[in-house]
Amino acid sequence: MSEQLARDCLVGNPITKRDRTLTKQVEWMDGSVNIIALMKDGERFVxxxxEESSPQLxxxxxxxxxxxxxxxxxxDAAVLSQKVRRLQSQSLAANEKPFRRSA
Incomplete structure (x- = not known):
């Protein structure tokens, strides 16, 4: 099931030779799913x-x-790890409620 989701999300989102990576966040069922991919020497790592499985990844x-x-x-691991951590920080920032001071 996750392979099909990854294929559906990657269609129309080419991985460039310069970067060789793709990062995408997809709303799916009860929450969001993140996809990172690396294309290297004809192989694809998707x-x-x-959020809960980031440490295992x-x-x-x-x-x-x-x-x-x-x-x-x-x-490769360092580049993808950096992308995972960036997604984590973006997710935390999006979930933070804005602080409002009352006078």
């Missing part, structure tokens, strides 16, 4: 996650980078 990125049989480097 990760679909929500960061661990997975580290495991992929540590695996010598995968075409996924520590640099």
């Amino acid at each position: 990760f679909v996650f929500d 960061l661990q997975t990125l580290g495991h992929y980078a540590a695996d010598p049989e995968m075409n996924f480097t520590w640099y």
